[in-house]
Amino acid sequence: MPVHVLLEGTGPQIPAHLTRIPISLITTSTDVTDKIVKGKVVHKGPLVSLNDDNFILKMVIQEEDSMPNSSSQNSSVNVVLFGSLAKNFNQSANQGDVVAASGFTVGKSPTVHKDNLHPCNLLLTEDGACIYVLRPVLPNPRSPPANKRRSPLSAELSLAKAPKYTYAKLDNLKAGSVVNVYGVVVFFKQPFKSRGTDFCSTLKITDQSNEKIGCTIFCEKPEDHPKIFQNGDIVRMHRVKAQVFNKSITLVNTFGFSVVTFGGVEGALVEPRTSSRSFHFDQDDQRTVEELRSWAASQALLASVTSTVPLSAVQPKAYFDLTCQLLAKAPIDSTCTLLRVWDGTRCPHTLLKVIVDPHVTEGQLSFSKERENLIADVLVYDNHVEVARQLKPGVFLRIFNLRAIPGSSQVRGLTSSQLQVDHLAFHLHGGTSYSRGIRILPDNTPDVQELKRVIEAFHENDEKALSEINDSDLLEVWKTPPESLDGETVDCSTERSCGHDMQTVTLSEVKRSGPGRVHHVRAQLKAYEPHRLHEALKLYCSKCKSMQDIPDDELLESIFSEASKDCGPCSPPPWTLSGQVSLPRHAPGPSNRALTVYLLTQLMSEGKIKDVILLMGSTLEEMCQLMASYQNIIPVRSSGGHLSLLDLSAPFLFRGRKRYYGCKRCSEAAVRELSAEGVEMIDEKIIAEALGIQPLQFILLMKLELQDATDRLDVFLWRHAESFFGVSAEDASANQEAQNSICQIMDSLCPPGGNVGQHPWLDLCLMAYQAEDDDGQTKTCYQVCHTTVVKPSSE
Numbered sequence: 001m002p003v004h005v006l007l008e009g010t011g012p013q014i015p016a017h018l019t020r021i022p023i024s025l026i027t028t029s030t031d032v033t034d035k036i037v038k039g040k041v042v043h044k045g046p047l048v049s050l051n052d053d054n055f056i057l058k059m060v061i062q063e064e065d066s067m068p069n070s071s072s073q074n075s076s077v078n079v080v081l082f083g084s085l086a087k088n089f090n091q092s093a094n095q096g097d098v099v100a101a102s103g104f105t106v107g108k109s110p111t112v113h114k115d116n117l118h119p120c121n122l123l124l125t126e127d128g129a130c131i132y133v134l135r136p137v138l139p140n141p142r143s144p145p146a147n148k149r150r151s152p153l154s155a156e157l158s159l160a161k162a163p164k165y166t167y168a169k170l171d172n173l174k175a176g177s178v179v180n181v182y183g184v185v186v187f188f189k190q191p192f193k194s195r196g197t198d199f200c201s202t203l204k205i206t207d208q209s210n211e212k213i214g215c216t217i218f219c220e221k222p223e224d225h226p227k228i229f230q231n232g233d234i235v236r237m238h239r240v241k242a243q244v245f246n247k248s249i250t251l252v253n254t255f256g257f258s259v260v261t262f263g264g265v266e267g268a269l270v271e272p273r274t275s276s277r278s279f280h281f282d283q284d285d286q287r288t289v290e291e292l293r294s295w296a297a298s299q300a301l302l303a304s305v306t307s308t309v310p311l312s313a314v315q316p317k318a319y320f321d322l323t324c325q326l327l328a329k330a331p332i333d334s335t336c337t338l339l340r341v342w343d344g345t346r347c348p349h350t351l352l353k354v355i356v357d358p359h360v361t362e363g364q365l366s367f368s369k370e371r372e373n374l375i376a377d378v379l380v381y382d383n384h385v386e387v388a389r390q391l392k393p394g395v396f397l398r399i400f401n402l403r404a405i406p407g408s409s410q411v412r413g414l415t416s417s418q419l420q421v422d423h424l425a426f427h428l429h430g431g432t433s434y435s436r437g438i439r440i441l442p443d444n445t446p447d448v449q450e451l452k453r454v455i456e457a458f459h460e461n462d463e464k465a466l467s468e469i470n471d472s473d474l475l476e477v478w479k480t481p482p483e484s485l486d487g488e489t490v491d492c493s494t495e496r497s498c499g500h501d502m503q504t505v506t507l508s509e510v511k512r513s514g515p516g517r518v519h520h521v522r523a524q525l526k527a528y529e530p531h532r533l534h535e536a537l538k539l540y541c542s543k544c545k546s547m548q549d550i551p552d553d554e555l556l557e558s559i560f561s562e563a564s565k566d567c568g569p570c571s572p573p574p575w576t577l578s579g580q581v582s583l584p585r586h587a588p589g590p591s592n593r594a595l596t597v598y599l600l601t602q603l604m605s606e607g608k609i610k611d612v613i614l615l616m617g618s619t620l621e622e623m624c625q626l627m628a629s630y631q632n633i634i635p636v637r638s639s640g641g642h643l644s645l646l647d648l649s650a651p652f653l654f655r656g657r658k659r660y661y662g663c664k665r666c667s668e669a670a671v672r673e674l675s676a677e678g679v680e681m682i683d684e685k686i687i688a689e690a691l692g693i694q695p696l697q698f699i700l701l702m703k704l705e706l707q708d709a710t711d712r713l714d715v716f717l718w719r720h721a722e723s724f725f726g727v728s729a730e731d732a733s734a735n736q737e738a739q740n741s742i743c744q745i746m747d748s749l750c751p752p753g754g755n756v757g758q759h760p761w762l763d764l765c766l767m768a769y770q771a772e773d774d775d776g777q778t779k780t781c782y783q784v785c786h787t788t789v790v791k792p793s794s795e
Contacts, residue, residue, distance in 0.1 A: 019036070581613075765785050
């Protein structure tokens with residue numbers, strides 16, 4: 001494992017052949033062979049999952065003993081970890097730890113002007129890089145300073161004089177005896193209501209004897225049960241009775257029963273969890289917990305114990321445990337409750353959003369767009385509903401055995417626009433199998449402390465965090481479609497630009513009029529859909545008049561992955577010259593992977609080598625890595641020994657951050673020679689014409705719900721959407737500023753969570769026309785036309 005936790009002064013240490021180099025002296029030309037850097041982790045970002053077993057994590061380390069002449073800027077540096085190294089570090093180290101790193105490479109920092117840190121980044125991959133997490137040695141538990149290592153709660157409680165307890169090994173239990181035991185949890189169920197008045201919980205524990213003993217606990221209150229958060233936790237139980245059940249020894253609680261639980265992570269602070277305010281805990285107990293932790297860490301029986309899964313790593317159809325914060329909740333019906341939660345990371349899949357009545361919602365009603373992208377809606381069913389009703393927004397939770405279900409058409413509470421099979425829904429089913437349930441986590445647990453650091457970083461520097469994600473070197477790695485940023489509220493109004501001379505009419509009069517007419521109305525925007533900008537962007541063919549959604553990255557990844565498998569021998573066209581191109585050095589994945597590229601000889605003769613290339617065998621991620629290096633990239637594959645284009649479900653052209661698509665129905669696509677003689681700038685139109693492709697046009701399509709004093713009316717915003725917003729749909733597909741502008745306008749015209757009566761009044765021009773619905777029935781539709789949004793001029 002390339003991450004090592006070392007105790008300073010004892011046991012293994014940093015290899016002697018490594019020499020420390022001050023961070024301030026590092027440049028891109030520095031020889032960093034056999035060099036290490038050392039510093040304190042002052043910022044630890046979330047673990048981001050790129051795909052299966054591939055991760056990335058960004059942190060900032062700062063030298064605490066930097067040279068007197070070095071500035072604080074040059075003594076703090078961004079460190080980017082890739083692959084299993086990132087995953088292992090995330091599990092082993094925390095913000096505030098002191099670390100040393102070796103085997104790194106040095107690259108230019110794209111964020112130096114934003115974060116004012118060192119002008120270089122340190123890049124570490126699992127191939128040759130190591131990180132050493134340096135921790136101080138725990139004091140001798142029998143020496144006076146040992147009290148400083150214990151939590152305030154344990155230190156306070158140890159002052160009370162208490163008798164010494166003796167503890168039985170699990171292989172020495174005798175039927176009928178009342179004993180005290182320690183054990184490592186290998187199975188547990190959350191407390192559930194029994195048939196009587198008590199709550200019941202079950203668990204199975206083991207110790208160094210390797211004997212596994214089942215335990216059944218009955219207590220009147222759920223909080224009096226063992227506070228177990230995961231397998232591997234350690235429990236101490238006083239006054240439990242051994243009895244025979246099904247020919248095996250089991251333990252049940254008796255009069256005077258008490259239980260204390262400890263986290264099972266080796267090296268972590270020994271922090272008791274209990275609802276009791278008086279219990280005995282001394283240095284012998286601490287030593288017993290640490291010995292059990294060390295023993296459990298060495299046992300294969302705990303190899304399957306995994307930590308909770310962040311939202312960024314959730315996969316469809318999986319069961320997982322989630323550590324999160326509750327932001328809001330609302331009842332769906334008597335057997336289902338909605339919990340809105342987040343953990344500071346973003347799920348890579350399109351998530352279900354459940355619409356509920358705001359009057360029954362407890363907690364915050366609306367959030368910034370950045371935070372909304374990180375929020376997951378969890379549907380809690382049956383026996384867990386009662387627990388959910390007791391939860392207060394703001395608490396930290398662990399939800400056990402949560403299921404990620406692709407497809408949400410059968411979920412209660414959805415609007416018709418949400419019935420999409422690709423939406424991922426999170427369900428906590430009824431029952432207690434596989435420890436299924438909900439637990440409130442105390443604030444002092446390591447998982448909550450780490451979650452708080454992520455959340456506080458989001459609150460403290462929201463804009464900075466988003467700018468880091470959008471760094472040119474990392475945007476393509478994440479492949480996350482840019483969402484709009486929260487900006488200042490912009491008060492907008494609308495004006496008609498049609499030049500029609502007619503009286504303003506009410507919405508009820510519009511509905512009574514027939515199709516083929518134009519109307520002037522004054523109304524308020526009550527609601528609109530979709531709320532997510534990327535769902536409003538469509539692809540439109542001006543030739544066959546068809547319209548389609550923009551494919552998501554999951555579909556594109558599968559197309560590129562399939563095409564990359566078929567890159568066998570191929571006869572290049574005579575007007576090309578084949579070669580190979582290497583991926584950028586900092587790109588994740590194999591560093592020695594090279595891709596086949598075809599250059600156009602005509603452009604080479606004119607010195608325009610990077611104007612257009614044909615790229616074969618790349619994945620979508622690799623394509624994104626290369627987009628910054630070439631003006632136009634045409635993805636191709638090998639078919640029957642000849643070059644051919646990819647399926648037109650994928651873009652036929654990558655041009656900067658923009659992707660261009662073709663119509664399958666109207667195109668006669670083939671790899672043909674590009675004639676660029678006398679052309680100053682080769683654009684997407686020239687390339688589409690040469691390839692025989694009918695290009696699809698980006699459009700914006702929204703449905704607006706208008707209202708006035710007389711009626712309400714659904715209208716479409718489509719053909720005139722670009723003039724309405726003053727932004728082209730093509731720019732909105734790739735340009736952050738264009739996206740910000742549209743979202744600010746919609747927030748001004750229809751403020752989230754506000755009173756509809758306070759929405760601004762809009763002057764609109766509407767066109768009525770006839771169209772056929774899905775059943776072939778003719779109906780009258782309405783479209784906004786000849787209307788533009790007017791923003792107040794800045795003084």
